[in-house]
Amino acid sequence: xxxxxxxxxxxxxxxxxxxxxxxxxxxxxxxxxxxxxxxxxxxxxxxxxxxxxxxxxxxxxxxxxxxxxxxxxxxxxxxxxxxxxxxxxxxxxxxxxxxxxxxxxxxxxxxxxxxxxxxxxxxxxxxxxxxxxxxxxxxxxxx
Numbered sequence: 001x002x003x004x005x006x007x008x009x010x011x012x013x014x015x016x017x018x019x020x021x022x023x024x025x026x027x028x029x030x031x032x033x034x035x036x037x038x039x040x041x042x043x044x045x046x047x048x049x050x051x052x053x054x055x056x057x058x059x060x061x062x063x064x065x066x067x068x069x070x071x072x073x074x075x076x077x078x079x080x081x082x083x084x085x086x087x088x089x090x091x092x093x094x095x096x097x098x099x100x101x102x103x104x105x106x107x108x109x110x111x112x113x114x115x116x117x118x119x120x121x122x123x124x125x126x127x128x129x130x131x132x133x134x135x136x137x138x139x140x141x142x143x
Contacts, residue, residue, distance in 0.1 A: 003106040004059050010135045012056070012063040020132065024054050024114035027074075031055075031111045033082050033096055046074040051117040052125045053077070054132070055095060057102055059109035065134035066111070067095060070125035074115055094136055 012020060028042050050072045057064040071077035081095060095111075102109050118124045129137045 002059075002062070004057070004062065004064065004109065007057070007064050007135065010065045010133075012065055016065070016132065017063060020054065020056070020114065023128065024052075024116045026112060027053075027115045028078075028113035029110065031099075031113055033099055035082055039078065039082065043075040043078060046078075046115070047076075048073050049075070049115075049117050050119055050121050051115055052121050052128055054114040054116075054128065054134070055136075056112045056114060057098075057109055058112055059106050063112075065132050066098060067136040068125060068128045068132060068134050070121040072121070098136060 027046070028038055031039075051074065052068060052070050053074060054068050055066040057066050069077070099111055102111065116124065116128075
């Protein structure tokens, strides 16, 4: 039985996966939300690099569309995600909460980060959200 069956609506189809890999570049596999070596390397190479990022959950041969966000600096944005105090708490915390949920539900699942560099990231983010319709971009704003 697939522990992520309830996320079936957010499963990347083959055509979605092909389009996603055309639109985005993989930058971080098996994200841990800690300052591990892969993250430190990414921080060093993506300072002041603006664009949109796409969190994808991977379980066995399936990939799920989780969250698309925008940033004017991927390195700074990732520092927000791994910091204990999160200034953008509604956005940052939901990814950490999802990572904890994923680890409990499917311990062998992983979160991968894809990135597309662009200076017009606000428009690109809205386009990507409409195109891919990820899980956490559907949440209502906090009250």
